[in-house]
Amino acid sequence: xxxxxxxxxxxxxxxxxxxxxxxxxxxxxxxxxxxxxxxxxxxxxxxxxxxxxxxxxxxxxxxxxxxxxxxxxxxxxxxxxxxxxxxxxxxxxxxxxxxxxxxxxxxxxxxxxxxxxxxxxxxxxxxxxxxxxxxxxxxxxxxxxxxxxxxxxxxxxxxxxxxxxxxxxxxxxxxxxxxxxxxxxxxxxxxxxxxxxxxxxxxxxxxxxxxxxxxxxxxxxxxxxxxx
Numbered sequence: 632x633x634x635x636x637x638x639x640x641x642x643x644x645x646x647x648x649x650x651x652x653x654x655x656x657x658x659x660x661x662x663x664x665x666x667x668x669x670x671x672x673x674x675x676x677x678x679x680x681x682x683x684x685x686x687x688x689x690x691x692x693x694x695x696x697x698x699x700x701x702x703x704x705x706x707x708x709x710x711x712x713x714x715x716x717x718x719x720x721x722x723x724x725x726x727x728x729x730x731x732x733x734x735x736x737x738x739x740x741x742x743x744x745x746x747x748x749x750x751x752x753x754x755x756x757x758x759x760x761x762x763x764x765x766x767x768x769x770x771x772x773x774x775x776x777x778x779x780x781x782x783x784x785x786x787x788x789x790x791x792x793x794x795x796x797x798x799x800x801x802x803x804x805x806x807x808x809x810x811x812x813x814x815x816x817x818x819x820x821x822x823x824x825x826x827x828x829x830x831x832x833x834x835x836x837x838x839x840x841x842x843x844x845x846x847x848x849x850x851x852x853x854x855x856x857x858x859x
Contacts, residue, residue: 665841668770668771668774668838669767669770671837671838671841672770672834672838675833675834675837679833679834680830681827681830681834684823684827685826685827685830685831686764686765686827688820688823688824688826688827689760689827689828689831690761690762691824692761692811692814692820692824693762695814695816696761696810696811696814697758697761697762699810700754700757700758703757703806703807703810704750704753704754704757705741706806707753707799707802707803707806708741708746708749708753709741710802711799712739712740712741712746715736716792716795717795717798717799718736719736720789720791720795721733721739721745721746722734722735722739723789724745724788725745725789726779726789727748728745728748730744730745730748732745733745756776757807759772760828760831773835773838774838774841776835776838776839777796777835777838777839777840777841777842778842780796780839780842781842781843783842793839793840793843796839796843797836800832800835800836800839803832804828804829807828807832808825808828808829811824811825811828812825
């Protein structure tokens with residue numbers, strides 16, 4: 632899916648001092664960024680340079696990466712269960728889980744049915760990132776990933792602090808990038824997919840943090856148009 636805004640290379644006039652610019656500055660509807668997930672996604676894609684070539688790089692690597700995803704999931708949950716600050720969020724009944732939840736942290740082990748349930752969700756999430764088309768449905772999915780960890784969706788008793796979400800995303804990013812560097816790929820292809828994943832995870836992180844921030848203050852009226 633191509634972003635709505637055109638990409639520019641590192642040598643484009645967008646990086647020149649303002650007095651040397653010849654192209655018009657792009658106007659962004661900032662209130663719409665907060666209200667329209669698709670518009671926000673397209674803006675982020677354009678800004679960080681995540682486009683169809685990046686999606687193609689992700690899809691081309693799916694066959695090599697998919698068999699390694701279960702190991703990433705297992706390592707991730709080992710870390711999540713090693714700290715009470717992250718493990719405690721798996722004690723309440725998870726949204727969609729129909730079994731018996733643990734009664735305390737002491738009952739929470741990697742073998743517990745609720746942990747297995749959550750591991751399956753993370754595995755499907757990572758599979759989606761490498762195998763699904765990047766269309767409006769994917770944008771909604773990325774946004775839901777952020778919302779589901781707050782009382783705004785799912786079980787309202789589950790409210791994961793932003794610091795724990797950032798810790799999780801940092802852990803996943805490191806595990807994914809380490810795995811990608813180990814794939815049997817040509818160096819240029821490896822660089823493309825690592826860069827694609829890096830940009831995608833920053834976009835995902837924004838779709839998480841947006842559900843934690845307070846509504847932005849009203850913007851002051853512009854004093855001049857961009858081309859004045």
